[in-house]
Amino acid sequence: MELYQYTIHELSRMIKLKEIGVYELTKYFLNRIKEKDSKIGAYITITEEEALKRAEEVQKGIDRGEFNSLLAGIPMALKDNICTMGIPTTCASRMLSNFVPPYNATVVEKLYQNGAVLLGKLNMDEFAMGSSTESSYFKITKNPVDPERVPGGSSGGSAAAVAAGEAVYALGSDTGGSIRQPASYCGVVGLKPTYGAVSRFGLVAYASSFDQIGPITKDVLDCAIVFNAIAGKDEFDATSSDFKHPDYAEELNNLYNRYCCENECIKSGILKGIKIGIPREFIDDGVDEDVRKAILKAAKIFESLGAECEEFSLPIMEYVIPTYYIIAFAEASSNLARYDGIKFGYRAEKFEDLMDFYKTTRSEGFGIEVKRRILLGTYVLSSGYYDAYYKKALKARTLISRDFNKAFEKYNVIMGPVTPDTAFKIGEKTDDPIKMYMGDIFTVPVNIVGLPAISIPCGKDRNNLPIGLQLIGKHFDEKTILKAAFLFEKVVLE
Amino acid sequence: MSVNLDKAKLDYLREKYEVAIGLEVHAELSTKTKIFCSCTTEFGGSPNTHCCPICMGMPGTLPVLNKKVVEYGMKAGYATNCKILNFTKQDRKNYFYPDLPKGYQISQYDLPICREGYVEIDVQGRRKKIRITRIHIEEDAGKLVHDELTHRTIADYNRAGVPLIEIVTEPDLSSAEETIIFLEKLKSILQFIDVSDCKMQEGSLRADVNISIRPKGSKNLGTRTETKNLNSFKSISRAIEAEIMRQIMEVENGREIIQETRRWDDEKGVSYSMRSKEEEHDYRYFPEPDLPPVIFNEVWMERVKSSVPELPEARKKKYMKKYNLPEYDADILTSSRELSDFFEEAIGEKSRTADRKTEGRGESKTGKYENNIAEVATTVNVKAISNWIMGDLLRILKDRNIEISDVTFSPKYLAKLVTMIDKGVINANTGKKVFEKMFDSGKDPEIIVKEECLEIITDESYLLEIVKKVVEQNPKSVADYKNGKEKSFSFLMGQLMKETKGKADPQLARKYLIDVINTL
Numbered sequence A: 001m002e003l004y005q006y007t008i009h010e011l012s013r014m015i016k017l018k019e020i021g022v023y024e025l026t027k028y029f030l031n032r033i034k035e036k037d038s039k040i041g042a043y044i045t046i047t048e049e050e051a052l053k054r055a056e057e058v059q060k061g062i063d064r065g066e067f068n069s070l071l072a073g074i075p076m077a078l079k080d081n082i083c084t085m086g087i088p089t090t091c092a093s094r095m096l097s098n099f100v101p102p103y104n105a106t107v108v109e110k111l112y113q114n115g116a117v118l119l120g121k122l123n124m125d126e127f128a129m130g131s132s133t134e135s136s137y138f139k140i141t142k143n144p145v146d147p148e149r150v151p152g153g154s155s156g157g158s159a160a161a162v163a164a165g166e167a168v169y170a171l172g173s174d175t176g177g178s179i180r181q182p183a184s185y186c187g188v189v190g191l192k193p194t195y196g197a198v199s200r201f202g203l204v205a206y207a208s209s210f211d212q213i214g215p216i217t218k219d220v221l222d223c224a225i226v227f228n229a230i231a232g233k234d235e236f237d238a239t240s241s242d243f244k245h246p247d248y249a250e251e252l253n254n255l256y257n258r259y260c261c262e263n264e265c266i267k268s269g270i271l272k273g274i275k276i277g278i279p280r281e282f283i284d285d286g287v288d289e290d291v292r293k294a295i296l297k298a299a300k301i302f303e304s305l306g307a308e309c310e311e312f313s314l315p316i317m318e319y320v321i322p323t324y325y326i327i328a329f330a331e332a333s334s335n336l337a338r339y340d341g342i343k344f345g346y347r348a349e350k351f352e353d354l355m356d357f358y359k360t361t362r363s364e365g366f367g368i369e370v371k372r373r374i375l376l377g378t379y380v381l382s383s384g385y386y387d388a389y390y391k392k393a394l395k396a397r398t399l400i401s402r403d404f405n406k407a408f409e410k411y412n413v414i415m416g417p418v419t420p421d422t423a424f425k426i427g428e429k430t431d432d433p434i435k436m437y438m439g440d441i442f443t444v445p446v447n448i449v450g451l452p453a454i455s456i457p458c459g460k461d462r463n464n465l466p467i468g469l470q471l472i473g474k475h476f477d478e479k480t481i482l483k484a485a486f487l488f489e490k491v492v493l494e
Numbered sequence B: 001m002s003v004n005l006d007k008a009k010l011d012y013l014r015e016k017y018e019v020a021i022g023l024e025v026h027a028e029l030s031t032k033t034k035i036f037c038s039c040t041t042e043f044g045g046s047p048n049t050h051c052c053p054i055c056m057g058m059p060g061t062l063p064v065l066n067k068k069v070v071e072y073g074m075k076a077g078y079a080t081n082c083k084i085l086n087f088t089k090q091d092r093k094n095y096f097y098p099d100l101p102k103g104y105q106i107s108q109y110d111l112p113i114c115r116e117g118y119v120e121i122d123v124q125g126r127r128k129k130i131r132i133t134r135i136h137i138e139e140d141a142g143k144l145v146h147d148e149l150t151h152r153t154i155a156d157y158n159r160a161g162v163p164l165i166e167i168v169t170e171p172d173l174s175s176a177e178e179t180i181i182f183l184e185k186l187k188s189i190l191q192f193i194d195v196s197d198c199k200m201q202e203g204s205l206r207a208d209v210n211i212s213i214r215p216k217g218s219k220n221l222g223t224r225t226e227t228k229n230l231n232s233f234k235s236i237s238r239a240i241e242a243e244i245m246r247q248i249m250e251v252e253n254g255r256e257i258i259q260e261t262r263r264w265d266d267e268k269g270v271s272y273s274m275r276s277k278e279e280e281h282d283y284r285y286f287p288e289p290d291l292p293p294v295i296f297n298e299v300w301m302e303r304v305k306s307s308v309p310e311l312p313e314a315r316k317k318k319y320m321k322k323y324n325l326p327e328y329d330a331d332i333l334t335s336s337r338e339l340s341d342f343f344e345e346a347i348g349e350k351s352r353t354a355d356r357k358t359e360g361r362g363e364s365k366t367g368k369y370e371n372n373i374a375e376v377a378t379t380v381n382v383k384a385i386s387n388w389i390m391g392d393l394l395r396i397l398k399d400r401n402i403e404i405s406d407v408t409f410s411p412k413y414l415a416k417l418v419t420m421i422d423k424g425v426i427n428a429n430t431g432k433k434v435f436e437k438m439f440d441s442g443k444d445p446e447i448i449v450k451e452e453c454l455e456i457i458t459d460e461s462y463l464l465e466i467v468k469k470v471v472e473q474n475p476k477s478v479a480d481y482k483n484g485k486e487k488s489f490s491f492l493m494g495q496l497m498k499e500t501k502g503k504a505d506p507q508l509a510r511k512y513l514i515d516v517i518n519t520l
């Protein structure tokens, strides 16, 4: 096995046993990026110098026994909408192509406290608006599984970097599926935490009431390890929750010990009492045949572990796409108003007056998809249209929440595919935004309701492309979906 | 106005119409830190030094609501008889302007902190209720400064994120005079409850004025205009008068009033149309997703409510009724919270001064002496204390250009001083000297008097000795007095006081002087 294939927990043990040094490991990944990234295009910025300096510091810290985190010395990378002090944070936009934040996002501070080593900043759809990473101002990222295909989006760079072994793990952000869908397309694990579980401070806002930062990793245990480090209340984010998070990695390790015991009876009953609901709308005609088969096969695996799986009807699914896009665009139109060329970011060079300055700056600074969303968002908030669109969408949001919460009275987990299909070809959907938006149907309800959901690989389709399984949990019940995903992964690996 | 009309004609036209004026008053709150970050709210400072990534609206930053701002908003509501719901939320008001860092202002739209209150004013001997529609909290914007030298406009974001309350009234005011009376009252209330310093010259109190006219007796309100850029009570008053006459002339000339926003030019004394109704911004308000709604619990609401002090009007009444002070005194003593608190502590009135421990400001200087109130409360000469405050104290403050909060001596010392004069321990002239020494040193007047031997001389033999000495040294004056020249007696008294450094008991001295002269 090559070094890039190792997980956080494996590398951490090697570092601890001094089988490998942090500097050496960092250098290895930097070399691998140099070698691979010209073909993948996952990185916007590579912070080689800082990474090597940091690696030396962290190694010293480890030698002095200052870190007790599994993340100490592990090289990672961040989606380029997560602010890093002194390091460009571009949101893959011309608008912020020259922006260097004077502060770190809270998640970055937390990872640094855990001894993380930053390799660089990862490509994405411009301002996280898109599902393919094709709307980046800088470059198109290719899917490491099949370079002719998109890695998904908007955290396409994050998923591609992890899948290609250009970082041990990465952080992404998920507003309507932007962690789960690329994780699914690239065959890696992605967690979208409960809204409020992870601080949004320092995450450049797209749609504030949906945005959430989460890990993209090689396996479920890694996912739990990173989530441990970034979850928790932040005094700089009023929407972050003071929920007392358990040690998710420890929960999984305890589970593994039970799972590994020889007693077959325990093994086959390990998920006893867990009820999994599969909404019929998640596996209906609109879903690719191979994807549906993989999901039904996954249900069988869960049943073999003692869980009860059952199909049920969730008719409210009909409204999730318009509800999501109206609210997201409305918030985006306001969130992106600060990019006016006055204080930071791109500014027009030639202009006549103030109004012209705004128009030219924003026309030249934003790409087409961002402009489309700002215009639509402005429209739905305008007087005369507010009630028909935005207000109605808020009402629908309440109804969708109600129906999901009702389903959770019966089920511990709601299960389905992450997307109706697998990774599509580069350029295939760029001319058809509606088609692109419809691909988010299974991921957006999770953001509308603020639930946690994990995406894990559950097989391949006829083109040998990864299929993603989505497990949705109750608010702040990451523990249950992580456990279920962890056991599923173990069974599939055997 | 270009039309030449004589005053009689103008008065006649003015009489034909009724005026309805409503206000939107912005007051900067005197919290120590800004509404969504921990930057200072202090006025001044070099451009862009009271800023951080949050109040500059940099990418990825988030607002966190300063709880004090909510409390101050509630206090303003309680002091203006508003209803306060136990639930409030923030909204975004979207528009582009270079002084607005985020491209939106965080304000409140449909769920303001306070609603449906009123303030009573006295107009020409009559009480009038001015209804408050709502009070909401919001953030201030930065400032644009035009540099005449370089012809460039520079943005200063020091003010961005300073908390404001916006107080909106119903159109219940009917003249410039009433408007100014109302604003003076509102200002004194806000200052009294310590939520705003209301310094118009620093822009911490600003008002936009909505004006409409209608023929007398007509029930329907006319079309209103809004006038902005009013920076002093004087400019508000002038702008209202000008706008009323402008509207009257429009109507008299058969034109319709257009709903619009007008900008007042104080130098020229004229307003200009800024934008018509059609050109008004569509602010696209929507709930602020970065801030969860604020839900008040009963205990908190009660605590805030009880921290609202007795208002100036109630205090004024109390001073007149309970202490028999003239209205003139009561007005001056309630002209500021500091002065009123000082007076109350001096006379031993149980006030709520202990609640003045406001955020960041710590204990007020005058609040420290509260424990000692009881001992002076029963015997104190209230009118004399009032006279001292209105006279010597305010004069010294004015001469030295300092504030009442800079006073270092305890208010109860003033009561002590007054009592010492009343009891004849020192005379009034000495009292003035002691007062100045007390002002400078903060010392107890009793100690000052003792240290400097300033007690009135009542020792008869000593006094008699001095009287004899004065009479001996001034035979001519004595003779003149004996010959009926009253003035000479005053001279002799003066000499006597000079000899005793003003400490002689005047009555006793007078008696001895007459006695001694008569025995000659």
Ligand SMILES: [Zn+2]
Residues within 6 Å of the ligand: B034, B037, B038, B039, B050, B051, B052, B053, B054, B055, B056, B161
């Ligand atoms: Zn600040």
